[in-house]
Amino acid sequence: MTDRTGAVYDLGYEPYEGERNGRSGARRTVVADGLRRVLGLRRKGRRKVLPWALLLVAVAPAVVAVGASFLLPTGGSDQIEIVTANAGFFLLGGTIALLFASLAAPELLIPDRSDGVLSMLASRPLTPGDYVAAKFASIAAIVFAFLLVPQITLYVGEAGTHSQGLFAGFVDGADKLPKILLVAGVYTIAYVPLAFVIAALTKRKAVASSIFIALSLGLAGIGETIVRETNFAAARWIALLSPIDDANAVNLWVFDEHGEENLLDYADIHPLFGLLSLVVLGIACVFFVYRRYRRIM
Amino acid sequence: MADTSFTASAIGHAYGKVAALHSLDFTVPRGRTGLVGANGAGKSTLIKVLLGILEPTVGTSTVLGMDSRRESIDIRSNVGYMPEGPCLPLDQTAADFLVYAAGTAGLPREAARQRASDVLTLVGLDEERFRYLGNFSTGMKQRAKLAQAIVHDPDLVFLDEPTSGLDPSGREEMLDLISRLGTFGIDVVVSSHVLRDIERTCDWVVMLDAGTLVHAGPVGGELEEDTLRVEYASDPSAIASDLTAAGARVTADGNKVVVSFAAGNVYDLVRDVTVRHDGTLRRLSGSASSLEELFILHGEAP
Numbered sequence: 001m002t003d004r005t006g007a008v009y010d011l012g013y014e015p016y017e018g019e020r021n022g023r024s025g026a027r028r029t030v031v032a033d034g035l036r037r038v039l040g041l042r043r044k045g046r047r048k049v050l051p052w053a054l055l056l057v058a059v060a061p062a063v064v065a066v067g068a069s070f071l072l073p074t075g076g077s078d079q080i081e082i083v084t085a086n087a088g089f090f091l092l093g094g095t096i097a098l099l100f101a102s103l104a105a106p107e108l109l110i111p112d113r114s115d116g117v118l119s120m121l122a123s124r125p126l127t128p129g130d131y132v133a134a135k136f137a138s139i140a141a142i143v144f145a146f147l148l149v150p151q152i153t154l155y156v157g158e159a160g161t162h163s164q165g166l167f168a169g170f171v172d173g174a175d176k177l178p179k180i181l182l183v184a185g186v187y188t189i190a191y192v193p194l195a196f197v198i199a200a201l202t203k204r205k206a207v208a209s210s211i212f213i214a215l216s217l218g219l220a221g222i223g224e225t226i227v228r229e230t231n232f233a234a235a236r237w238i239a240l241l242s243p244i245d246d247a248n249a250v251n252l253w254v255f256d257e258h259g260e261e262n263l264l265d266y267a268d269i270h271p272l273f274g275l276l277s278l279v280v281l282g283i284a285c286v287f288f289v290y291r292r293y294r295r296i297m
Numbered sequence: 298m299a300d301t302s303f304t305a306s307a308i309g310h311a312y313g314k315v316a317a318l319h320s321l322d323f324t325v326p327r328g329r330t331g332l333v334g335a336n337g338a339g340k341s342t343l344i345k346v347l348l349g350i351l352e353p354t355v356g357t358s359t360v361l362g363m364d365s366r367r368e369s370i371d372i373r374s375n376v377g378y379m380p381e382g383p384c385l386p387l388d389q390t391a392a393d394f395l396v397y398a399a400g401t402a403g404l405p406r407e408a409a410r411q412r413a414s415d416v417l418t419l420v421g422l423d424e425e426r427f428r429y430l431g432n433f434s435t436g437m438k439q440r441a442k443l444a445q446a447i448v449h450d451p452d453l454v455f456l457d458e459p460t461s462g463l464d465p466s467g468r469e470e471m472l473d474l475i476s477r478l479g480t481f482g483i484d485v486v487v488s489s490h491v492l493r494d495i496e497r498t499c500d501w502v503v504m505l506d507a508g509t510l511v512h513a514g515p516v517g518g519e520l521e522e523d524t525l526r527v528e529y530a531s532d533p534s535a536i537a538s539d540l541t542a543a544g545a546r547v548t549a550d551g552n553k554v555v556v557s558f559a560a561g562n563v564y565d566l567v568r569d570v571t572v573r574h575d576g577t578l579r580r581l582s583g584s585a586s587s588l589e590e591l592f593i594l595h596g597e598a599p
Contacts, residue, residue, distance in 0.1 A: 012481075013481040019405055020402075020449075022374055023370055025405065026401045029397060047388065111386055112386070115383060115386050117385070117386050119378075120401075123378030125371075125374045
């Protein structure tokens with residue numbers, strides 16, 4: 001006879017008596033999940049490829065610029081070149097951010113509808129407004145960060161090449177930070193709401209991405225054609241309908257760069273009108289998405 | 298804690314001009330409750346109204362003593378819901394999804410992880426926790442749906458057609474799980490059109506037909522031994538009047554009469570009144586012996 005001393009325990013069911021964060025906890029969870037989803041974190045490997053590849057493409061020029069400034073033995077003049085490159089890097093980063101937003105918005109909104117997750121979320125302490133706000137916060141935060149990373153790379157690089165050391169470099173360049181934050185915010189407002197509303201209305205991710213890119217480029221193209229090719233004075237206001245041109249105009253204005261190659265400059269419209277146009281369009285898009293989710297959630 | 302699981306007071310809901318619920322009134326005590334009715338009877342609509350997902354057109358309802366309209370957020374913090382349709386993100390692992398589901402119910406991250414692990418074990422998916430939900434079989438998906446409904450330890454859980462699409466053994470396992478929930482202190486509402494599932498798992502039943510309340514009462518108790526279905530060869534109006542005068546509850550449809558008499562023996566009453574009027578019986582059947590018969594009985598009644 002064996003001398004067994006082991007025992008089988010049925011752990012049964014353990015009630016939860018800990019903290020419950022209710023609605024605010026639910027909102028935070030949706031935001032955090034949105035960030036992970038957009039970056040492909042805790043998803044299959046292929047989900048990570050596109051967002052991280054785009055981030056790499058966005059940061060690479062800034063890294064190259066910083067690297068060059070370290071390698072070229074020209075002292076302080078390099079710092080000035082990097083600093084004045086902010087607007088240019090935003091023009092480049094903004095284009096890549098457009099592609100990033102075109103991928104991120106459908107990834108955030110469409111699977112919840114196609115997989116039926118909304119029916120589960122509807123039974124949680126979340127209102128449709130909470131859901132839309134949380135999803136919008138996710139995509140806005142990630143696109144904002146996406147735009148910021150190359151600029152922060154430049155800022156750190158500039159500080160690193162400062163003749164009086166890193167700390168002095170940070171202090172010297174600090175006056176650029178509010179401008180960088182502002183312009184990153186403007187590009188975020190330019191791209192995210194439109195991508196958001198298209199994703200809210202489309203069933204397939206690839207279709208939503210294509211429509212967003214086509215619409216953004218199409219509005220820019222229409223603006224270019226009408227404003228530059230017609231003599232009708234009122235037609236210049238068409239330029240405001242292009243989020244890309246509105247954001248570019250604010251970018252160049254904030255960093256004090258002007259030129260007729262920018263559509264709003266050509267149309268003689270102050271960039272603040274561009275910013276106003278973006279804010280109005282953004283509010284309208286988010287409100288539309290909210291109305292839609294009130295019906296389906 | 299409230300004595301009742303949920304209540305409805307003259308509650309109605311319409312999708313546009315199509316009425317889905319007609320003035321429902323009932324009170325359901327704590328425990329395991331079956332919500333039965335044919336497809337389209339209004340079961341899912343009723344659940345959504347109770348959860349505050351849909352606003353009732355008229356009337357009021359409460360869940361766990363809280364008003365569905367005014368306190369829907371509090372209700373949803375304390376209840377779980379397993380929808381009939383799909384609700385699983387196919388590109389997430391079971392473990393990650395349950396952590397997310399617990400988080401959306403308000404649990405802090407660490408507690409959510411712990412609960413997700415415990416509940417996956419409870420529903421028998423502990424070895425599948427790192428598999429993507431898209432690779433799950435139908436039975437595993439149903440278990441995962443049940444897991445998300447209870448991961449935050451609700452006081453009450455609504456299960457909408459929980460055995461839908463399951464093979465016989467999967468169905469048995471799901472019913473066993475549902476039966477166990479009551480022992481964990483979780484009230485259960487099982488919505489189903491499979492009446493045997495309700496009989497097996499529930500101790501109270503709410504029956505709906507085309508949005509109207511057919512019956513609400515305890516399982517077993519509603520299998521009324523005091524009810525008879527009688528079909529006469531000729532117009533039974535006079536007989537029905539006498540039966541009513543004798544204290545019976547009578548519903549008539551043409552030559553058919555359903556008689557309920559709690560104060561005495563219903564067979565004796567029907568016999569005496571029929572003889573008094575020299576009536577001719579074409580058919581007489583006893584009370585329903587199962588929930589299914591009861592549903593048919595009430596369904597046939599006007």
